[in-house]
Every structure is written in structure tokens, then in C-alpha cells.
Amino acid sequence: MRVAAEQLQPPIDEWAQQRPASPQANPLIGQDRALAAIKQTMRIGGRYAHGYVVTSPGLRVVDVLQELQARHQWIHFERFDWLYLANPDSANEPLCVNVPAGTARAVLEGLMAIFELDPDARASAMKKLTDTFVSERLASYLEKIKDKSLADLPGKELAMVIVESDAQSDDFVLCDRVTETSLFGSIRLQSVEGTISSELHLIQPGALLKANGGVLAIDAEELLMQPGLWRKLKYILRTSLFHWPQPGEANIAAYYQPEPVPIHLKVLLLGDRSIYAQLRELDRDFDNLFPYLADFSSHYPVSQNPLVPYFDYLSYVEREAATLPLARSAIPLVLKYASRLSDYQTELSLDTIALMQLLREAAALAVEQERDCIDHDTILAVLQQRLHRDGYIAELSRRQILEGQVYIETSGSVVGQVNGLTVVSMGGTEFGEPTRITATVHYGDGDIIDIDRKSELSGNIHTKGVMILSAYIANVFARSEEMRLSATIVFEQSYYEVDGDSASLAELCCLLSALAEAPIAQGLAITGAVDQFGRVQAIGAVNEKIEGHFALCQERGFDGKQGVIIPSANLSQLNLEPDVIAAVVAGHYHVYAIDDVAEALTLLTGEKQNHLYARIEKRLDELQHCEPEQPWYKRIW
Template structure:
């Protein structure tokens, strides 16, 4: 056969040799992680990250499964190390407007410290301050003030008694206060009857004395009231002095510790003022009141001090104490966190309420000051999330959500102070989704001004294989897997090229290759070699090959009629590729053509039965064009032709079999039989030029497998387009079969070359027979 058409064994697989590399196992490599083969996208991303203007968020395009998320995470984590760590976020009680909790930002790590400091302070207020206020020393000071007041009262009463005694009036103390009773000459109290018997002059004299005493009593009462106020003020001043001595020292310490935060200084002043207003809760009287309330309402568990100090708690929303550089947050925690954060509700006495301690962070809070990476599909599937993103980007603030689906009229809701946002948002999604958002959402193009394209394939170069080998080294060390030898690495790269269907390319999703290393470790002990990699690939395909096995059974049992020997007119073995999820395999399919006189032209049975797609129909029209151009220049093209994919019961589309269909038609018209030991694939144009197709490796391997099962005779082979030659990455057993001249692969450029190989006749002879038959059909028609 023409040496320029039949391929040699060393043309069937483009792969590197061990001599191209300087290591024998991955154990010898330093190991590294990073993004491989996306230099253009990374350069664009690096530039995009430097633009801080509004709206310059990023949409990264690429099909799913190219490892974008992990790659971008690794890239950003390195970039962010040089950036400032954002501030911690806390919420505290708002003493002026409790329904609007105050937001405070602190240097990273200080949020946690301040929360601990305030927790310790609260414990001091609950447990130690009441003891101090009720200590023996304080009680002595309190009693001295009270004793002083009592002495003043006694002094005033003695003065009143002395004055009354001079006027012969008795002073009486009653429940209603101080009363007076006049005395007679015998020293007894004058009764009402005796008073009525007095003369007017005596009565006037007695009334005058009582009036003087009442006036004096009123003056003394005012003086006592004034003394009591002074006493209360002294008690208050004493308690404040104790408070300032004990608590003031703590505040002085805290203010010094957080002197760079004016917000904290102001907040501590508010806490101090609030405590001063509630000092009455720390005396013995307050404790007695608490006991009485508990006795009346035991289920309330009232503790006024604990209720008071709850206001002094710190809600640490975001803690950056363990962070290095800016945060890089992904939506992997989206089920646990909302984007905007939320406010939880508590139930107290069967009433819903909330306060600042119930505020919870969202991914926006976690990512503020850094980067948030979200998968666009996850966001668009929940429009509330998409609206939240747009609100944050448009307003420049993060608003915490209030509880949803509740009648807030019956709940005590809060409105936390919003946080100014500083987030570079990165969306990962498909090209299709990008164009949908760009065309149908006016806000999208304003908020995501940067689009970066990630390739789903990378170049298969020695440098990339070195990079992949270093990544393999990392996971082997991390997961305690055996190292991979060089032949094993090259087998992995070969598998990657099979995935891309291009020997010069590898999948950008390196994860699927790393998974192959993990799976191969099952079949190895001290080292992962080529054999263990091959076994892992075999097991991968075996799991997915259920449909393939069913087709093989039908071919073996002659349910599907496939001939691999002999020659038949109008019958040819085409090659089909089946795709089940991500698994592809090829098998031969019988294509037949019948021709007879008439004027209907080529009838596509697949189309007539509703199984043919538009591209397949286009291929049939191209065949008609070929026949007209080559054989009907001087006469009408008069024939009826039926073309059929035999035993095909599902949809057929594409034009990769158009050359094969043409072989069958030319065979039927010329009565030149086609070799059944040769299968063919390839698209054809109207001038007879063969065009490339997809799945070339799977198609060749599919026919080889059928021939191998029946026993190779040495004359079997496959015809492919010459353009697909560069895509060949065939299995080793096919390469060996070609090397031993047991199987043949032909790469052709024209229909003439293909017809000659598949029939064994020169094309000129076949064309002459076709021409004669078409002339005969045309003459019979007229």
C-alpha cells in the first residue's frame, strides 16, 4: 500500500520518552503547587486585582472541571500575603438606640482580646462588685452616714421637746407623724371637754402655743428632709467613690490598652455611665428585692445584675487573629453562612425578640478587606443571593439580614449598623451564563467589568509535565502514597491527552490526573509504575463501560450484524462514537446504500424516520453535490438512492460518516464490492476532500476490539482523515499490532484514496462504472 497513506507504528502515538527527563521517580523532585498552563489568564487576573475602582469585579469564564477554583485559591493566597490584614468586626450595645447595635472595627486580633476583656469585666461585675458593696468596711461607712442622720433627727426632736415643755405641751409620735397635746395645771393632757370649758382667752393662748409648735415642727421636718437628702447624696457619693476606685481602675486600664480606638473609648464611657445609673442594684436592698421577685415569679429567674451586664457583652462577628494577609473566602461554606449575615431570634416569656448578641456574620463579612470567590451557577439558582450581591456592590455597604418569613410586628427586631464593604468579588462560571447575564441584566456589565478566560486545555510540554510531576510529589507526601516513577508519569500524561483527544494538549483540570495517582496506589506497593496506572485506567473505564459491554455482546452474538471479512456491494463499516457522561467508546456500525433508477435523489432513511439530525442531513446534501459535480455535468442526476445506518434505533447527527456513506453509494452504483475488513470514518465536502472528525482514537480502538475478538487475520484496518493523524494516541496493543503488520491505519486526503483502499480497485475504474450506471438511469428515465 502507498507508504504515504498507511501510517507506521511510530506515528500512532505522540509521547515523550524517559530520556527527555532528568528524574526517575517523583521522590527526587522538590514538589510544588500552583496553576499550570494558564499564564495568560493569570496575568490578566493579576492586573485586574490591582484595579480598585468601583465595578471592577471579575467574572472568570471556563467550562466546569478545569480546576479554576483551586487554582485561583492557590494564586490569591500567595498574592494576599503582602496585603494588610483587615480589621476585626464586633457589634456592641447601643445605649442611645438599643434597636441599632453599634459596629466597631478593631485591629486584627484585638476583637478577640476585647471580647475576653469585657467577659472578664462582666464576671467582675456579677460576682465581685456586689461583694465589695456589701463588705463589712463598706457597711460601716454606710452605717456611719446613717447614724449621723439619726443623730441629726434626734437633735431636732430634742429641740422640739424642749420648746414644747416650756409651753406645757406634750410631743407625741404617731404613725401619721408628730402630734401635740396641751397639758393642764395638774400635768395631765387636757381633754376635748376640758378644752371646751376654757375661756376664750385661755383657748387663744393655747392655740397660739400649738401654732408656734406646728410652725417649729414644719421647719424641723424640712430640715430633716434636707438632712436626709444630704445623707442620700453622701451614700451615693460613697458608692460612686467605691465604684470609681474598683471599676474605674479597670476602665483606665482598658482605655490605655485600646487608646487607638476612639470607638472603644466612647463605648467604655457609655458602659461606665450606665453602671453609675444602676449602682442601686449592688446594695443589700437590691438583693432583698431580687429574692422577693423570685418568690413571686420563680419561673422568671430574675437577676437584675445579670440582665444589666448582658448589655456589656461583645459580639465578635469576624476574628482575624489567625489570618495572614487578606482573606480569601469561597462559597464552600454557603450552606452554613448567608452572604449578608443574619439576625437570630430568641424566645423570652413566649415573645420573639432579638438583640445585638444574635447577629451572625455572612460571607461578605468574612471576605471584607479581601476576596470572595463564588460559583455563578450557585448564585443565580437563588435570586435572593444575586440581589444581595448587587445591593452590596451598588451601595458599598453590607447590611445584615433581619429574620425572614416571620411576622416582625410581633417580634422585637433590630437594625445593625451597616459595614462599609471592601471586597473584590470573583465569579466563576460558564461562557453561556456570562453572556446571559451580560445581555439580560443591565447591572451585571456595570458591576463585573472584567472578564478573564481560563482555557480548558493546556499545552503538553515537558515543562508542564515537570509541573504535574511536582504536584504529584506534593500529594504523595501529603497523603502518604508511594512515589510515581517516570514511566508512570508519562502514562498519566498520555491519559490526559486521551481526555483532550489531542496529543499536544492536557486537561487544565489537573485534579482528574491526581485522582488517577490516588486510584493507582491501590495496585502498587513501593512505587506507582506504568502497570498500576494502566490498571487504574482500566478499572475506571470498566466501571463506566456497561453500555459498551452490552454492544459487544450483541456484536459477538450476531444480534448486531457486523462483517469483518469478505466484500459486499453497497455495504461498509462506518465508525460511531458513543458518549455516556464523560466516558467515550467507539464501535463499528453497518451503513448500507441501495440505488436504482428514478428521480428522487438520495433518500436519507434516518431523516425520514425522524432519527436524523440537521448536520447529518447537511452531509447527505453534500454527497448529492459531490455526485452532481463529478458525474452530472452534461446530464441530469437521475437516480433513487436509499442510505441507512442499519440497526440504529436512536438519533444520529453529525457528518463524520458522510465519506463512508459516499463509499456505499459509489459501491452500489459501480457494483464494486467493499472490503468488510476495513472500516472508515471522515467527513467529505462537495469536491471529494476528506475532512477531520472527532473521537478518532475511540473509533479506531472500537473496530480493532471487534476484529481482535474474532481473531486478527492481518488484513484488517481503518481509514481516517489525514488531519486526524496528529491526534492519534492509540492504546499500546494497537501500536504493537500495527508494528507486527496485523492491523493497518490509513490516513487519506480524498474520497478517491479512500475508495481505492476500501475496494482494492483504482478509483478511475470505479468512477467509469458509476458514470455508465448514471447514464443508463438517465436514458431509462427518458
């Protein structure tokens, strides 16, 4: 089936027309599954009700957390101010006291006022303080110091406020640079006249204490790079108590142990799915502590959801990019780029950072050209500049073909030779290019020899593909008796490992061409995986493969017969560059989509499958009933 030009990219012009006049910025578009999980997580309290958030590439975590805070408050949220107060019974064990959020400074003022009173006159002031700032720990502390003066307290400091909170704000505390100090805090040491000690003011809280009573988000990868931190976090979550580490190194004799802090919070680990899988597999406690999974998507499927909300997401991207306004004429190309990032016509990317980079690059160009907005031509110029910047390696590779150092034909017909399509990843660049596949046949016992495998240049998946096409040929031509023809097949001028099964269709067609002695059109390149029944299956990087072959044909000059053959299953992934689409519209280049090997053979050889197979059967039958000619040296004797 010849693919029409309108099928070579998503319907971007139709999509652009759906843009509302005033979209509302929203970073959580397309995240219904994750939002439902977050909502459920926030409903549940207790030690065993934390969550893991799968973050997608390009997700701006801070923006997402801020939006989540506005939508989903943890119902067990209860913030306090936390203080350490001098312990009248031990200089090295200050007492932990919590008071209502935002009241720590007022409590300290009231406490100082009590110390200024005579012990016999303190009862009224103490009762007023405990009635105003309800706290069991505060009441207990007042009981301890009711008959003490400041001089009776050990040390030089009365109190240290370690956490001050806002009673009305359920802030997500984000710990994205995870160290022991940033997560758990520390107790510093001081040296006074050669004596090492610590004091209240040297206590430094970490993110865990700052989030106490609320929600703490932690970068999982950063956390797991230091296994000791993960074990300590688990212990705190299981016991709901935070014990301060011994200050200093183990060989320093300095003992300072503040009272443990009760912990009551919700923890969200942020990371990719591979880390989640490793934690579930390697840590038996993980599923108990983190039973909730919030999976943020990297794509917005327009086949399942209305398109209009996506423009709210683009409005958020535009706001965060802080660039020139985006003109309506630029919207189709932005949507095309978003679709290309997702690899599917029916999906749009939610990679915020990639889209912001596009807009900022376009804005810089627009300013240079003295434009007051980002329009169609600006976006197009940016995309072309990117192709030029990233295309050096691809250009060098293509030059080898144009100069004849690598032999690739794009015209004429040859028996047992076909142009496959491959993707090369080199130096951070990925590009498609054609590769010549050849096959020869000879008298034998039906074996198909993969030269790449014999020379250890074949990966496991490619070897599997060759075995599948061997099974197909055996199923068609050797059901009842042994084949008398053997074959060899190889990727010519390939000096690196070949892997993947996307060339198995090309290899099969090449082999059948050699068996039937039917020439293959060299202007066509083909890609696709094949199963044992000849059905053609989807492959990856279809756009890069087509564009690589197109670029070579364009350099050599079109003859109207050139094009590519791809699996029909890949039609939904087509999102080709404008020059490819223009060449298809003009009839200079063609894209064909097929479902089985019969269609491929017809396009490549111009003959029907049954005619080719009949010729192969006749050739095999002739060989089956004749003895092979003896070598010349045996005939002499």
C-alpha cells in the same frame, strides 16, 4: 497514508525522560492567562472591579486560592475587627464599630476599664484608648458613652465581636455552599417569657462579613440557584453597605436592626463558562460589577510550552493524593493517561481530581501486591481494570454482532455496503462500534433518499451531512444535465436517532460504490466528515471508534487486511490502547489517514477515483440517452 505505530500515541517515553530529579509542587502550572487576569484584578479597587473565575473540571479550588493568596495580594487589602456595641439611644439598634485587626478583645478590656471609672475621670483613659486603637467609629462611640454607666445602657450585653481578623493575613474566604445564612449571616431570635426578641450574641456573621477588607470567593452556580441572593449581593456591591435582614418571618413582630456594616472587599465568582455567558446576557449589571475574566485552562499544551513545568504540576497531584511514591517507570503511562483525558497528543490534562483518582487506585493495588511504590505494571493494571469495569455495555453490543443478531462483515467485499464508525453513549458509558451503511441505486431524477431522515431517526447534523454529500455528487456528475439515477442510503439495524456528520464520508463512498458497482472491502471501517469538494474533515471520539472496530476484529480473528480509515486531521488526537498499537506493529491491523475522498475510494475499492468516476459517467450517459423500459402491465396493452 498508512499510519506508523509511533504516531498512534504521544511520545510518552521521550516526555518521561525530561522529568527533573526534584520537581516542585505547583498547582498553577499552565495557568498564565488566568494568573495575569487575577493579577490585574487584584490591582484595581472600587465597587466595579470584581472578577469571574472560569474553573475547569477537576480543579481543586481551595488549593488554587491558597496559591493565589501567596502570589497576588489585593493591594487595597485592609482588615479590621468588627464589633457591635450597645447603643445608649436605642436598645434595638446596636452600633457598628471597627478597630484595627486583632485588637477587638483589647478594645473591649479598655472599654470595660472606662466604665469602671467615674465619668469625670474618664478623659485620660478614653484618649489613651483612641490613640492606641485608631478608629473614628470607636472615638464616636466613646463620645456617646462618656458620661454613661453600664446600667444606663439598654439590654443585658455591652458588646459582640462579629469578626476577628489577622492584620497580616489576606485570606481568601471561600463560600462554596451558598445559603443566605452562610453568605450574609443571620440574626436569630429568642423567646423569653413569651416575648420574642434578639440580642447581640444572636448576631451571626456570614462569609461576606468575614471577608470584609479582603477577598471573597463564591461558587456562582450555588449563588444563582437562589436568585434573591444574587440580587442582594449586587445591591451590597453597588452601595458598599451591608444591611441586616429583619430577623424571623414577616409575620413575627420582632424589630432588631443593627447599624449597617461598611463593605470593602474584592469578590471572585467561581463557575463554568456557560454561567458566565448567561450572566452577561441576562443581567445588565454584570459587566459593570465583574469586568475581569480569569479563565483557568483544563489542558497544558506541550506544543506551546516546555514540558518540564508539567512535572511540577504532577508533583502537586502526587502530594495531594498522599499515596505511595511514583516510580520513574510509571511516568510514561501517567502522561499517556493525562494526554488521553485532553483528547490531543500535544496536550496534557490539568484535571487534578482525575489524576489523583488514578494514583490512589494504583496505590491501593500496589499495597495489595506488597509493593513499596507505584510502578509501570501497577498503572497498567489499573487502566485495564477500568476498561473491564466500564466495558460491560460495549461487550453486550459486540456480542450481538458476534452472534449474528447485528450483521457486520469484517472480511470480503460487497457493492454498496461499508462499515462506518460510531460512538454510543449509554448508561454513563461511551464506546465505539462499527455500523453497516448500505446504498442502492435506481432509475430516477437524481434524488438521494436518506431513509433515516424519512423515518425521523436522523438528527439535524446528520441530515446536513447527507445534503453535503448530495451536493458533492451533483457537483461532480450533474453539472450540465440531470442525473437519471436516484439512490437510497441507510444505517442498517439502527433503531435510535442517528446524528453527527462523521459518517458522511462513509455514506459517500458507499453511494459511489453502488453507482460504480465497485465492491468495498469489508475489513476496513471508515469515519470522517466530507465537504462539498470532497475534502475530508476531522471528527470526534477517534480513539473510541478505532478501538471499537479493533475489538470486533480481534474477537473474530485478524486476517491482516483489517483496519480503519480516519481523517488526517485527527492524527493529533490518536492515543490508542497498547493492544491496538501492538497489533499495528505486528501488521495484523492497520490505521490509514486520508485527506480527500479519492484516497478513501482507493483504499476501500482498490481502484483509482478517476476509473470509478469514469464508470459512473458511462452508466449515467447510457441512461441519459435511453428511455426507461415500460412496466409489464403497460406493455400488455
